[in-house]
Amino acid sequence: MNLRINIKKRTPKFSIDINTVKNTGIVGILGASGSGKSLFLKCLAGLESMDSGEIILDSKVLYNAKINLPPQQRNIAYLFQNYGLFPNMTVAKNIQICAKTKDINQIIAMFRLEHLLNIYPEKLSGGEQQRVAIARILASKPKVILLDEPFSALDARLRKDIEFDMIRLLSNFAGIVFIVSHDKDELYRFSQDIMIIHNGNVIEQGKKDKIYKHPIHLQTARLVGYDNIINAQMLNKKSNQCICVKSEDIKINEDGKNKAVVIECIEDIDNNIVYLQCNGEVIRAKDKRHYLKKQQVKFDLENYIVNDV
Numbered sequence: 001m002n003l004r005i006n007i008k009k010r011t012p013k014f015s016i017d018i019n020t021v022k023n024t025g026i027v028g029i030l031g032a033s034g035s036g037k038s039l040f041l042k043c044l045a046g047l048e049s050m051d052s053g054e055i056i057l058d059s060k061v062l063y064n065a066k067i068n069l070p071p072q073q074r075n076i077a078y079l080f081q082n083y084g085l086f087p088n089m090t091v092a093k094n095i096q097i098c099a100k101t102k103d104i105n106q107i108i109a110m111f112r113l114e115h116l117l118n119i120y121p122e123k124l125s126g127g128e129q130q131r132v133a134i135a136r137i138l139a140s141k142p143k144v145i146l147l148d149e150p151f152s153a154l155d156a157r158l159r160k161d162i163e164f165d166m167i168r169l170l171s172n173f174a175g176i177v178f179i180v181s182h183d184k185d186e187l188y189r190f191s192q193d194i195m196i197i198h199n200g201n202v203i204e205q206g207k208k209d210k211i212y213k214h215p216i217h218l219q220t221a222r223l224v225g226y227d228n229i230i231n232a233q234m235l236n237k238k239s240n241q242c243i244c245v246k247s248e249d250i251k252i253n254e255d256g257k258n259k260a261v262v263i264e265c266i267e268d269i270d271n272n273i274v275y276l277q278c279n280g281e282v283i284r285a286k287d288k289r290h291y292l293k294k295q296q297v298k299f300d301l302e303n304y305i306v307n308d309v
């Protein structure tokens, strides 16, 4: 499978300008709130207008200067945040009406929906609605599946239960999946590749390990969990660089090379969150011990990366 994407669309704050090629697999999309993730997916699905560009799926033009196929002709399925089930149809009918296969029994079994077939959507729990919605998408045999925050309506326990099933089902899907989530850890578990969107542009993309462990851009570093971006000069390093380090990798210890003062120590479940002041910068650390305000401490950095500013 081959999907060539060139999407240009003006928004009041910035222009979406995304140019990328994807083959079979699951692509996670990370970006700050309002960076254009949903708009990108909606343009791809044909649910939003574009200013210009080109979308070609396996040599079929979905969009260019002359062609603009409606959503139902694109072979791209978009999972709505509220799942978009038809309220006046039973689960079975919801699936049948979208199915491009006569044998939907396999999909029904795969999603463990047998006991729900005659139920109407309003009687389903959030997790059940989601299972039906994804079963319906797979029955429609799309080439591309777009999942925009697919778990946002579910509580933490249900998310965990469903995650296992979803990863299993999606990894057997022969097409391309784009999944947007604000949860970087969840996205890592689902995806093979990651795309970072910032102000409507893809600033970094590639294999998930590369993006999560060796981010090039500061925005990427922040998104994948480097919650401290420290001016390197402060730690006697080059002035035009910064150090990205996760709070769990700030090690407070008596022999530490760097001095700091505790500003605040907030109790948390596993580790306390300790805010340190060091040469005018605030650093966030995690530590099992409790610290007093104004306490002098020393710390070292582990597993940090250095980026140019």
Ligand SMILES: Nc1ncnc2c1ncn2[C@@H]1O[C@H](COP(=O)(O)OP(=O)(O)OP(=O)(O)O)[C@@H](O)[C@H]1O
Binding pocket: 010, 011, 012, 013, 031, 032, 033, 034, 035, 036, 037, 038, 039, 040, 048
């Ligand atoms: N139909 C539209 N036309 C033009 N601009 C839009 C449209 N819909 C949303 N926008 C704007 O485009 C920007 C990106 O919005 P979008 O919903 O894609 O962000 P997002 O990255 O998905 O955010 P979040 O993570 O908060 O859901 C926002 O500034 C938004 O106001």
